[in-house]
Amino acid sequence: MKIVEVHHPLVRHKLGLLREASTAPALFRQVVGEIATLLAYEATADLPLDDTGIETWAGPLTVGRCDQSRITLVPILRAGLGFLPGVQVLLPSAPVSVIGLRRDERTLQPHAYYQRFVEDIAGRTALLIDPMLATAGSAIAAIDALKAAGVTRVKAIFLVSAPEGLRALEARHPDTEVWTAAIDERLNDHGYILPGLGDAGDRIFGTP
Ligand code: URA
Secondary structure (H helix, E strand, C coil), X not given: CEEEECCCHHHHHXXXXXXXXXXXHHHHHHHHHHHHHHHHHHHCCCCCEEEEEEEECCEEEEEEEECHHHEEEEEEECCHHHHHHHHHCCCCCCCECEEXXXXXXXXXXXXXXXXXXXXXXXXXXXXXXXXEECCCHHHHHHXXXXXXXXXXXXXXXXXXXXXHHHHHHHHHCCCCEEEEEEECCEECCCCCEECCCCCHHHHHHCCC
Protein backbone atom coordinates (compact mmCIF):
# COMPACT_ATOMS: atom_id res chain seq x y z
CA MET A 1 0.00 0.00 0.00
CA LYS A 2 1.29 3.43 -0.86
CA ILE A 3 1.68 5.47 2.34
CA VAL A 4 3.01 9.03 2.26
CA GLU A 5 3.81 10.68 5.59
CA VAL A 6 3.96 14.37 4.70
CA HIS A 7 6.95 15.91 6.45
CA HIS A 8 6.51 19.47 5.22
CA PRO A 9 7.59 21.85 8.00
CA LEU A 10 4.26 23.71 7.91
CA VAL A 11 2.38 20.45 8.36
CA ARG A 12 4.58 19.50 11.30
CA HIS A 13 4.23 22.96 12.86
CA LYS A 14 0.45 22.95 12.50
CA LEU A 15 0.13 19.39 13.79
CA GLY A 16 2.05 20.50 16.89
CA LEU A 17 -0.63 23.14 17.49
CA LEU A 18 -3.33 20.47 17.28
CA ARG A 19 -1.51 18.22 19.74
CA GLU A 20 -1.56 20.97 22.38
CA ALA A 21 -4.41 20.16 24.75
CA SER A 22 -5.11 23.86 25.32
CA THR A 23 -5.82 24.66 21.66
CA ALA A 24 -9.45 25.84 21.59
CA PRO A 25 -12.01 24.50 19.05
CA ALA A 26 -11.97 27.63 16.82
CA LEU A 27 -8.19 27.47 16.27
CA PHE A 28 -8.30 23.67 16.17
CA ARG A 29 -10.86 23.75 13.32
CA GLN A 30 -8.87 26.37 11.42
CA VAL A 31 -5.62 24.43 11.66
CA VAL A 32 -7.32 21.11 10.79
CA GLY A 33 -8.55 22.87 7.63
CA GLU A 34 -5.10 24.17 6.79
CA ILE A 35 -3.51 20.74 7.14
CA ALA A 36 -6.33 19.21 5.08
CA THR A 37 -5.47 21.63 2.26
CA LEU A 38 -1.78 20.77 2.44
CA LEU A 39 -2.46 17.01 2.45
CA ALA A 40 -4.96 17.37 -0.41
CA TYR A 41 -2.33 19.27 -2.40
CA GLU A 42 0.04 16.32 -2.04
CA ALA A 43 -2.66 13.71 -2.69
CA THR A 44 -3.76 15.36 -5.94
CA ALA A 45 -0.28 15.68 -7.43
CA ASP A 46 -1.02 13.07 -10.13
CA LEU A 47 -4.52 14.09 -11.14
CA PRO A 48 -4.84 13.94 -14.92
CA LEU A 49 -5.23 17.15 -16.90
CA ASP A 50 -7.21 17.55 -20.11
CA ASP A 51 -5.83 19.76 -22.84
CA THR A 52 -8.26 22.60 -23.43
CA GLY A 53 -8.07 25.32 -26.04
CA ILE A 54 -8.67 28.83 -24.74
CA GLU A 55 -8.43 32.36 -26.09
CA THR A 56 -5.90 34.55 -24.31
CA TRP A 57 -5.18 38.25 -24.84
CA ALA A 58 -2.39 37.16 -27.19
CA GLY A 59 -4.34 34.54 -29.15
CA PRO A 60 -5.26 30.85 -28.78
CA LEU A 61 -3.46 28.67 -26.22
CA THR A 62 -3.79 25.10 -24.98
CA VAL A 63 -3.99 24.85 -21.19
CA GLY A 64 -4.44 21.95 -18.72
CA ARG A 65 -7.82 21.54 -17.01
CA CYS A 66 -8.46 19.23 -14.11
CA ASP A 67 -11.79 17.43 -14.56
CA GLN A 68 -13.33 17.36 -11.09
CA SER A 69 -16.24 15.27 -12.39
CA ARG A 70 -13.90 12.26 -12.13
CA ILE A 71 -13.51 12.77 -8.37
CA THR A 72 -15.73 12.57 -5.33
CA LEU A 73 -14.82 13.73 -1.84
CA VAL A 74 -15.90 11.27 0.87
CA PRO A 75 -15.91 12.53 4.45
CA ILE A 76 -16.68 9.93 7.12
CA LEU A 77 -19.17 11.35 9.63
CA ARG A 78 -18.74 13.03 12.04
CA ALA A 79 -15.11 14.15 12.26
CA GLY A 80 -14.55 13.96 8.51
CA LEU A 81 -16.85 16.98 8.13
CA GLY A 82 -14.24 19.08 9.92
CA PHE A 83 -11.63 17.97 7.40
CA LEU A 84 -13.79 18.57 4.32
CA PRO A 85 -13.67 22.39 3.89
CA GLY A 86 -9.87 22.37 3.72
CA VAL A 87 -10.00 19.86 0.84
CA GLN A 88 -12.76 21.83 -0.91
CA VAL A 89 -10.45 24.86 -1.02
CA LEU A 90 -8.56 22.98 -3.76
CA LEU A 91 -11.41 20.95 -5.29
CA PRO A 92 -14.45 23.25 -5.01
CA SER A 93 -16.42 21.55 -7.79
CA ALA A 94 -15.90 17.94 -6.76
CA PRO A 95 -19.17 16.42 -5.55
CA VAL A 96 -19.30 15.17 -1.97
CA SER A 97 -20.38 11.63 -1.08
CA VAL A 98 -21.10 11.15 2.61
CA ILE A 99 -20.97 8.03 4.76
CA GLY A 100 -21.85 7.69 8.45
CA LEU A 101 -20.76 4.59 10.32
CA ARG A 102 -21.54 3.24 13.74
CA ARG A 103 -20.53 0.05 15.40
CA ASP A 104 -23.15 -2.71 15.48
CA GLU A 105 -23.22 -3.72 19.15
CA ARG A 106 -23.96 -7.37 18.26
CA THR A 107 -21.31 -7.98 15.57
CA LEU A 108 -18.96 -5.15 16.68
CA GLN A 109 -18.56 -4.38 12.98
CA PRO A 110 -19.01 -0.85 11.59
CA HIS A 111 -22.41 -0.45 9.94
CA ALA A 112 -23.40 2.40 7.60
CA TYR A 113 -26.34 4.26 9.18
CA TYR A 114 -26.17 6.93 6.48
CA GLN A 115 -24.84 6.73 2.95
CA ARG A 116 -25.42 9.30 0.24
CA PHE A 117 -23.03 8.83 -2.67
CA VAL A 118 -23.03 10.92 -5.82
CA GLU A 119 -25.23 9.09 -8.34
CA ASP A 120 -22.58 8.44 -10.98
CA ILE A 121 -19.89 7.39 -8.51
CA ALA A 122 -18.83 4.30 -10.52
CA GLY A 123 -15.40 4.85 -12.06
CA ARG A 124 -14.61 7.95 -10.00
CA THR A 125 -11.57 8.44 -7.79
CA ALA A 126 -12.70 8.80 -4.17
CA LEU A 127 -10.81 11.08 -1.84
CA LEU A 128 -11.59 9.58 1.56
CA ILE A 129 -11.45 12.17 4.31
CA ASP A 130 -11.15 11.36 8.02
CA PRO A 131 -8.88 12.98 10.61
CA MET A 132 -7.94 9.86 12.56
CA LEU A 133 -7.01 6.39 11.31
CA ALA A 134 -7.14 4.36 14.54
CA THR A 135 -8.23 0.70 14.15
CA ALA A 136 -9.21 1.46 10.51
CA GLY A 137 -12.64 -0.16 11.04
CA SER A 138 -14.46 2.88 9.62
CA ALA A 139 -12.06 3.44 6.74
CA ILE A 140 -12.27 -0.22 5.70
CA ALA A 141 -16.08 -0.22 5.87
CA ALA A 142 -16.22 3.04 3.89
CA ILE A 143 -13.91 1.66 1.19
CA ASP A 144 -15.94 -1.59 1.09
CA ALA A 145 -19.02 0.55 0.36
CA LEU A 146 -17.22 2.74 -2.19
CA LYS A 147 -15.88 -0.26 -4.11
CA ALA A 148 -19.31 -1.94 -4.00
CA ALA A 149 -20.65 1.24 -5.65
CA GLY A 150 -18.03 1.03 -8.40
CA VAL A 151 -15.26 3.34 -7.20
CA THR A 152 -12.04 2.31 -8.91
CA ARG A 153 -9.43 4.26 -6.98
CA VAL A 154 -9.29 5.40 -3.36
CA LYS A 155 -6.93 8.05 -2.07
CA ALA A 156 -7.23 8.58 1.67
CA ILE A 157 -6.24 11.60 3.72
CA PHE A 158 -5.72 11.18 7.46
CA LEU A 159 -4.39 13.77 9.86
CA VAL A 160 -2.93 11.18 12.24
CA SER A 161 -2.60 7.44 11.62
CA ALA A 162 -1.86 4.55 13.96
CA PRO A 163 0.46 1.81 12.69
CA GLU A 164 -2.19 -0.76 13.66
CA GLY A 165 -4.73 1.00 11.45
CA LEU A 166 -2.37 1.24 8.50
CA ARG A 167 -1.63 -2.49 8.78
CA ALA A 168 -5.33 -3.38 8.94
CA LEU A 169 -6.12 -1.12 5.96
CA GLU A 170 -3.29 -2.61 3.94
CA ALA A 171 -4.48 -6.15 4.71
CA ARG A 172 -8.00 -5.42 3.44
CA HIS A 173 -7.48 -2.77 0.75
CA PRO A 174 -3.81 -2.81 -0.34
CA ASP A 175 -4.65 -0.70 -3.41
CA THR A 176 -5.54 2.30 -1.21
CA GLU A 177 -3.16 5.26 -1.37
CA VAL A 178 -2.69 7.12 1.92
CA TRP A 179 -1.45 10.61 2.76
CA THR A 180 -1.08 11.42 6.44
CA ALA A 181 0.51 14.18 8.49
CA ALA A 182 1.85 11.68 11.04
CA ILE A 183 2.19 8.00 11.75
CA ASP A 184 2.03 7.92 15.54
CA GLU A 185 3.26 5.36 18.04
CA ARG A 186 0.33 3.07 18.83
CA LEU A 187 -3.26 2.71 19.99
CA ASN A 188 -4.12 2.67 23.69
CA ASP A 189 -6.55 0.14 25.24
CA HIS A 190 -9.52 2.37 24.33
CA GLY A 191 -8.58 2.67 20.66
CA TYR A 192 -7.15 6.19 20.95
CA ILE A 193 -3.99 7.08 19.11
CA LEU A 194 -0.88 7.85 21.20
CA PRO A 195 0.30 10.57 21.32
CA GLY A 196 -2.47 11.57 18.87
CA LEU A 197 -4.51 14.61 19.68
CA GLY A 198 -7.47 13.20 21.62
CA ASP A 199 -10.95 12.88 20.16
CA ALA A 200 -10.78 14.81 16.90
CA GLY A 201 -14.57 15.01 16.52
CA ASP A 202 -15.04 16.44 20.02
CA ARG A 203 -12.25 18.96 19.50
CA ILE A 204 -13.58 20.06 16.09
CA PHE A 205 -17.17 20.38 17.25
CA GLY A 206 -16.47 21.61 20.80
CA THR A 207 -18.30 18.72 22.46
CA PRO A 208 -17.04 17.33 25.77
N1 URA B 1 -10.63 8.85 16.96
C1 URA B 1 -10.18 10.01 17.49
O1 URA B 1 -10.82 11.04 17.36
N2 URA B 1 -9.00 9.99 18.15
C2 URA B 1 -8.26 8.88 18.29
O2 URA B 1 -7.20 8.94 18.91
C3 URA B 1 -8.75 7.69 17.73
C4 URA B 1 -9.93 7.70 17.07
